[in-house]
Amino acid sequence: MVREFTEDDRSKDVVTAEGDRVGTIREVNGDRATVDRDDDSSLTDKVKDLLGWGDDDSNELRTEHVDSYDEGRVRLRRSP
Incomplete structure (x- = not known):
């Protein structure tokens, strides 16, 4: 479900x-949205490549990367 991020997503x-x-x-x-990343060791290179993330501590997330939103989480799409 693609939609713009809202203050509720913060x-x-x-x-x-x-x-x-x-x-x-x-x-x-x-x-x-800007994401404060957890430890890099849990992220695969494939996920980092999909999101265009480098080695800095915070990174940008675009709505096109999101599969769904719920009360407490934003779930990413599967990487190709």
């Missing part, structure tokens, strides 16, 4: 399609 966990936690949404701005 502080939600970001999880992979498999349910592994990636980080927490810190800021929201329309179709983009």
Whole structure:
């Protein structure tokens, strides 16, 4: 379900399609959100490549990467 991020998404966990936690949404701005990442060791290179994330501590998430939203989490789409 693609939609813009809202203030309600702030502080939600970001999880992979498999349910592994990636980080927490810190800021929201329309179709983009800034994620404070958890430890990099839990992220595969495939997920980082999909999201365009490098080695810095916070990263941008775009609505096109999101599969679903619920009360406490934002779930990412499966990587190709």
